[in-house]
Amino acid sequence: CTKDLNIVPEDDQTVLSDALFENENAYLEVLAGTYANLSLTGVDGPESSNIKGLDAGTSQYGRTLLYLQTLSADQMIWSYENDPGTRELQRNIWTAQNPVILGMFSRAMVTVAFANNFLRETTKEKLDARNVSTATRENIVTYRAEARLLRALSYYNLMDLYGKAPMVVETDPTAGFNPPQADRTELFTFIESELLAIDADLMAPKTNQHGRADKAVAWMILAKMYLNAEVYIGEAKYTECLTECKKIIGGGFSLATNYAHLFMADNNTNSAINEIIFPLISDGLITQNYGPTTVMVNGEIGSLEANGIPLGVGASGWGGALRVRKQFAQLFDGGIFSGDTRNTIISGTRSIDITDISDKDQGYIIEKYSNATSTGTFGSDQTFVDTDFPLFRLADVYLMYAEAHLRGGSGGSNADMETYINALRTRANNPQNNLTAADISLEFILDERARELHWEAHRRQDLIRFGKFTGGNYNWAWKGNGSNGIALPSYMKVYPIPTASLASNPNLTQNTGY
Amino acid sequence: VVKEKTSGEPLPGVSVVVKGTTKGIQTDFDGNFIINKVSAGNVLVFRYLGFADKEVTLENNFNLIVELTESAEQLEEIVLVGYGTTTVKDATGSVESITAKDFTKGNIVTPENLLSGRVSGVSVTTSGAPGSGSQITIRGGSSIGASNSPLIIIDGLPIENSDASISGSRGLLANINPNDIESFSVLKDASATAIYGSRASNGVIIITTKKGRKDFTLDFDMQYTFGEVLDRVNVFSANDYRSLITAKRPGDVSALGNANTDWQDEVLRSTTSSLYNLTAKGQIFGAIPTRLSIGFANQEGALLTSQFDRKTISLSMNPSLFKDHLKINLNYNRVFEDSRFGDSGQIGAALRYDPTQPVYDASSRFGGFYQHFSNGEIANGTTNPIASLLQRNNTGYAFRQYGNLNFDYKFHFIPDLRAVVNVGFDKITSENSDITSKLAPAQSNALFFGNDAFNTQERGNKLFDTYLNYSKSFNKLNVDLTGGYSYQRFENFGTNSGNRNNPENISTTFADPDVVNLGFFSRLKFKYNEKYLLTLNFRRDGTSRFSSDNQWGNFGGAALAYNISDEDFLKDSKVLSSLKLRASVGLTGQQNIPGVNDLYLDRYRFGNETSRYLFGNSSIKSTIPSVVNPDLKWEETTTIEFGVDYGLFDNKFSGSLSAFQKTSDDLLFDAALADGTNFGNSTIQNIGQLQIKGLEFTLNGDILKSEDYNWNFTFNATYLDRKITELANDQDVRTGGTEGGTGNTIQLLREGYTPNSFYVYKQLYNTAGKPIEGAYADLNGDGVINDDDRYLKENPNADVTLGFQSNFNYKNFDLAFNLRASLGNYVYNNVNSSKAQYELLLDNAVLGNLPTSVLETDFLRTSDVINSDIYIENASYLRMDNVTLGYTFNNPIKKFSYSSIRLWAGVQNVFTLTNYSGLDPEVFDGIDKLIYPRSRNFLMGANIKF
Missing domain, CATH: 2.40.170.20 (TonB-dependent receptor, beta-barrel domain)
Known part of the structure; x- marks a missing residue:
């Protein structure tokens, strides 16, 4: 009877590796699993998670990214500070124990592990051994490039947020292995070389299935790396940034006809599909998650306004979970912004100042994201929105172009810059839509990025590039845990390596200052 | 014939041993026993769970009627250990036995509550919900990530871990009738539990249910x-x-x-x-x-x-x-x-x-x-x-x-x-x-x-x-x-x-x-x-x-x-x-x-x-x-x-x-x-x-x-x-x-x-x-x-x-x-x-x-x-x-x-x-x-x- 000790899984959702790959569809499904790690937290619904150490819903990739890039800066306030990690992030008093900081690190590294696993399972030897058909092999060439792109995206996030990461590639073992640490420069080199290497195998822009990455996504990551290269490696790469921006712009993308389309439940089918370069998929039925769009649509419903119904969620949403800080609201001061469609602020009787973070009646709210569609219907579920999160979109490229050009990159032109900036203004119905190069300063770009791209997980990176995140030359509300803002030490430009990650891998070292 | 003193009921299963030898037998269901090759002057020792020992010196009349009295004296009590029994006196490990007369009383519908407060080292925590499950630990539990529940065995059948949940049921212990339980034996130290090897780190509770008898009782x-x-x-x-x-x-x-x-x-x-x-x-x-x-x-x-x-x-x-x-x-x-x-x-x-x-x-x-x-809406x-x-x-x-x-x-x-x-x-x-x-x-x-x-x-x-x-x-x-x-x-x-x-x-x-x-x-x-x-x-x-x-x-x-x-x-x-x-x-x-x-x-x-x-x-x-x-x-x-x-x-x-x-x-x-x-x-x-x-x-x-x-x-x-x-x-x-x-x-x-x-x-x-x-x-x-x-x-x-x-x-x-x-x-x-x-x-x-x-x-x-x-x-x-x-x-x-x-x-x-x-x-x-x-x-x- 000792043979009885060899058991097999019995649940119909679980399958052993050997059995799985008998079906050639598995390759696309396992690739989909790697993508899905950007939207889903686990395989058993929105409350399940394949990473631990924090609330399952909060561990969603886009949400941790939003918290680390936006909540920690000058645009957003989260009312429920008893949700672990949020208080320390939005008041800039985080430590290496912070669960959200752990969540981002682990989530990104799980994507690396999934991608490496895909690459291991699609080597020539494995495909030969499984007698995989020629047609599938051809597809797998693209799949492998996409897996490498997702791995590069993760390393890009880690490089930006933490300045270092454990370096694991597909040739490394899965168990009993402590990966070496790669510093920012090594990561930069690795990501750059990977993205260049896979360029030929990726699909041309806008030719892949919705939800899958094409060449433009690789170019976008490169453009962002080059734009921030001075921060990352102390070297200006604005020319390279411009090159990538131009490739994307030439890739057939165009602005959505309506700014609001980008953040609506049907942004996978309305005019936003021309602008969004890479979405994080959300679907109220099929891809349920507590990701950034579900959080923002439910969270932006005001405590006083109970304005959820037209936005396609419950009337009170999450009871005023999110508001904006004063400095962000002030970016829309002045008559020219009164009709600007990017200005979704509801001020009502509210004070612009937030003196008490838990008082949900203080501070303005916004209605940027919605679970309604462009045709006046609503998403399929009242909590889990259908709205995809626009991780990368063309408007960002236009603004990067302008910034790289202003920062001295060569290959751009004032004329193109003016066209791009005015295109954004025109789309937003802003009367000031005829700006010339003389009107466009770096300061203007930073503010315009906030107006165009607020709550899209860019702000911390932008402020760091502009030298305004740490130090005391720009103190926004609650920066450094003071209601009027207090200077931050410069080591806070990167997040600490999470305690758990540090402990489990002796090759990692903590960032200076933590 | 061996009988219970107060009721006069015959006692089955009483051990009868000729003192100084290993010769012995148990009484049958009528309390009868026959022991061969004994002579006058031999001493018979009668032992039974929950009763005082009795020694009877044989005289010329070999047709004995022996009456045993209940006793709190526990030394000769039979104690269940894994795959067998021993007596308190011969037990080498830390084993505590609780029989029906010692059970905790009250509105008790689940068996573990009979033990509540009764055995050193055993903790039973139950909520007020009817028939609710309990958290049972022996000596605090020896694990952190793994289960801390003891192994529970009913008449030789180890039941599933008591914290396993069943949709629609109050739990695995909730559907055992405490009234059917004769005794608990709690094994605590490793020498007693080791016979259960990989399942015994948190101690073992052996439950014995009541058995049939020859005489009709209601x-x-x-x-x-x-x-x-x-x-x-x-x-x-x-x-x-x-x-x-x-x-x-x-x-x-x-x-x-x-x-x-x-x-x-x-x-x-x-x-x-x-x-x-x-x-x-x-x-x-x-x-x-x-x-x-x-x-x-x-x-x-x-x-x-x-x-x-x-x-x-x-x-x-x-x-x-x-x-x-x-x-x-x-x-x-x-x-x-x-x-x-x-x-x-x-x-x-x-x-x-x-x-x-x-x-x-x-x-x-x-x-x-x-x-x-x-406003026409249910408020949050x-x-x-x-x-x-x-x-x-x-x-x-x-x-x-x-x-x-x-x-x-x-x-x-x-x-x-x-x-x-x-x-x-x-x-x-x-x-x-x-x-x-x-x-x-x-x-x-x-x-x-x-x-x-x-x-x-x-x-x-x-x-x-x-x-x-x-x-x-x-x-x-x-x-x-x-x-x-x-x-x-x-x-x-x-x-x-x-x-x-x-x-x-x-x-x-x-x-x-x-x-x-x-x-x-x-x-x-x-x-x-x-x-x-x-x-x-x-x-x-x-x-x-x-x-x-x-x-x-x-x-x-x-x-x-x-x-x-x-x-x-x-x-x-x-x-x-x-x-x-x-x-x-x-x-x-x-x-x-x-x-x-x-x-x-x-x-x-x-x-x-x-x-x-x-x-x-x-x-x-x-x-x-x-x-x-x-x-x-x-x-x-x-x-x-x-x-x-x-x-x-x-x-x-x-x-x-x-x-x-x-x-x-x-x-x-x-x-x-x-x-x-x-x-x-x-x-x-x-x-x-x-x-x-x-x-x-x-x-x-x-x-x-x-x-x-x-x-x-x-x-x-x-x-x-x-x-x-x-x-x-x-x-x-x-x-x-x-x-x-x-x-x-x-x-x-x-x-x-x-x-x-x-x-x-x-x-x-x-x-x-x-x-x-x-x-x-x-x-x-x-x-x-x-x-x-x-x-x-x-x-x-x-x-x-x-x-x-x-x-x-x-x-x-x-x-x-x-x-x-x-x-x-x-x-x-x-x-x-x-x-x-x-x-x-x-x-x-x-x-x-x-x-x-x-x-x-x-x-x-x-x-x-x-x-x-x-x-x-x-x-x-x-x-x-x-x-x-x-x-x-x-x-x-x-x-x-x-x-x-x-x-x-x-x-x-x-x-x-x-x-x-x-x-x-x-x-x-x-x-x-x-x-x-x-x-x-x-x-x-x-x-x-x-």
Whole structure:
């Protein structure tokens, strides 16, 4: 009877590796699993998670990214500070124990592990051994490039947020292995070389299935790396940034006809599909998650306004979970912004100042994201929105172009810059839509990025590039845990390596200052 | 013939031994025995469980009628150990036996509560919910990540871990009728438990059920219970609440209602419960001693709507064949359990609900219940708790069958050799129907489709084990050898319909991988000169939970005991009547990690219907590799124990003192993985070490013993110190989820500290001694108050637990009571920490009530204070579990010579002395999230015997 000790899984959702790959569809499904790690937290619904150490819903990739890039800066306030990690992030008093900081690190590294696993399972030897058909092999060439792109995206996030990461590639073992640490420069080199290497195998822009990455996504990551290269490696790469921006712009993308389309439940089918370069998929039925769009649509419903119904969620949403800080609201001061469609602020009787973070009646709210569609219907579920999160979109490229050009990159032109900036203004119905190069300063770009791209997980990176995140030359509300803002030490430009990650891998070292 | 002295009933199974020899026999079912080749002058020793020994010197008349009297003297009591029995005197390990007469009394419907407070080192925590499961630990539990529940064995059938859940049932122990239980044997030290190898690290509880007899008897037992929850969490009354709102939120005065509702009074109720048991014993077909019992339990829960009904049928047949060479024991049980589950979350809702609003509202569109409603929309916030209870019908039905068939064959030509074969099974099928009215408001959802979910589940296991036992004496040396094999397979699967009212709904199924446990076991017992005892155990175990490289483990133990009082220099002591010194060491294993059955396999899992991805706007079955740990292996616990068993003044006082140290190595523990290597950031690994040091003391006293008076008591005390001596990568692990916020935790596992110590901020106070909101000590002195300033303060484990039971008889009156105390256990008052802040006067968009403890702190905001050490309270307590008074009428019905009627009455949960400010200091895992309240029960009952 000792043979009885060899058991097999019995649940119909679980399958052993050997059995799985008998079906050639598995390759696309396992690739989909790697993508899905950007939207889903686990395989058993929105409350399940394949990473631990924090609330399952909060561990969603886009949400941790939003918290680390936006909540920690000058645009957003989260009312429920008893949700672990949020208080320390939005008041800039985080430590290496912070669960959200752990969540981002682990989530990104799980994507690396999934991608490496895909690459291991699609080597020539494995495909030969499984007698995989020629047609599938051809597809797998693209799949492998996409897996490498997702791995590069993760390393890009880690490089930006933490300045270092454990370096694991597909040739490394899965168990009993402590990966070496790669510093920012090594990561930069690795990501750059990977993205260049896979360029030929990726699909041309806008030719892949919705939800899958094409060449433009690789170019976008490169453009962002080059734009921030001075921060990352102390070297200006604005020319390279411009090159990538131009490739994307030439890739057939165009602005959505309506700014609001980008953040609506049907942004996978309305005019936003021309602008969004890479979405994080959300679907109220099929891809349920507590990701950034579900959080923002439910969270932006005001405590006083109970304005959820037209936005396609419950009337009170999450009871005023999110508001904006004063400095962000002030970016829309002045008559020219009164009709600007990017200005979704509801001020009502509210004070612009937030003196008490838990008082949900203080501070303005916004209605940027919605679970309604462009045709006046609503998403399929009242909590889990259908709205995809626009991780990368063309408007960002236009603004990067302008910034790289202003920062001295060569290959751009004032004329193109003016066209791009005015295109954004025109789309937003802003009367000031005829700006010339003389009107466009770096300061203007930073503010315009906030107006165009607020709550899209860019702000911390932008402020760091502009030298305004740490130090005391720009103190926004609650920066450094003071209601009027207090200077931050410069080591806070990167997040600490999470305690758990540090402990489990002796090759990692903590960032200076933590 | 051997008879019981008081009733004159014949006693079967009494051991009769010719003193100084190994010659002996047991009495048959009529109490008869025949012993050959004895001569006048020989002394016969009669021994029987729960009775005093009797020695009879043979004279010329060999037709003896021997009467045995019941005794508290326990030394010769037979004690069940794994795969066999021993006597208290010959026991080498730490084993405590509790028989029916010692059981804790009260409105007890689940078997483990019979043990509550009775055995040193054993802790049983049960909520007030009817038929609810319990958290049982022996010596604090030797694991952190793996199960801390003891192995429970019923008549040789190990049942599934008692914390395994069954949808629609109150739990695996809830469908065992306590009335069918004859005795418990609690094995604590490793030498006793090692025979169960990999399943024994947390101790073993062996349950023996009652057996059949030859003489016909009928026993009818009934009991009625009237219960009431006396205490309430203090919240503002309607009028005080109006004043409070006027003072604190004047803008919301218009939202106040005109009613005066005490929501806690509304959701709680006084209860009636009843228990009936009818037991018939007798011989059928003239040869098969049989016991048949039928039990009905009917319990109302103190929370509105909650209800537990159980019917049990238990059959036991115990024939002996071939002149007692073959003994057959058949046990078969059928249990039907019906439950209605009241959502205990509504107790918390009752604290919060606006007391100025009425329960009912004729104009309401929500089925006549008041609900907060504004602008045509149901407002976010707590919903009417009465409506939530009455509009939901969450019922469960479970059917369980379990039993075993045991053959015990004494070889015809080698009577010293026995073969035992035991086959058993346990199968529970359950259904759970959860229906919520379509009129019930759905939070943050405008679609009112109510709920209609239907789940089914089936759990089962099959057992086969067999062993050979050889027992023989060679002069002064007794040898007892046992060797055998055991196989058990567990299954669990089920279905979940989802909400059938929801058109988007998808039904799902689940199935756990089977768990298979195999074992080869052996035990060698030596006794020399009746004084020196040596027991050696060895078991080799296999489990399907680990890969083939790691699935086998070796476990074992050794114990020495020395009956020093039998030495000449102590033999005649007037003070010391018995004294045994014992020492043992053993290694046991742990493989029971809830939900982890196939972690070593290379598995992929695809998303369920709500966890898929979209490619090209069509759904794709996204598939991810599962976290894998091929290196997983047993957690191993080494126990060293020294003990003294003593009897004083002719065993008027007896008991034991044990000191032990348990060290669990290779703790099965969810620990961080090096990021990027595996398919998750943490998984169960063998990392860490836990050490438990403890002292246990028991004292049994027979204070009075006369014709008319009898008074005996038992007392036990346990000291436990659990400490994590090593943790994965020295890394802290947060644990102890709390209410108030998403994903908050209040406890920490840290090397060098007791597991689950509270991890809090140090509250600062003003000169008047009042806490300053959000002001904490900057413990690391860096000028910032953040996570790095939290510290460890106290822990939920009791340092000392005490139990005391007294039984007093005067003529036909009997009076018994139980006391239980827990000292040095701390509780995090999560009710106050998450509810007693003024900002919660606004419950999302509506008004909400608060505990009045807010007046002491004047705290405004939950997030500022939720992790303050102000909420860590000393929750030591002394509790009287029950007191009962009974009167017995002997022979009221002359026709039946053994008839008796006992009438009794009692109180359960009599009082609790504590300084803890919350409702009840006895909570689960040290976090008071408002447990299902325990009623004070008034009981009366009758026991009629024919």
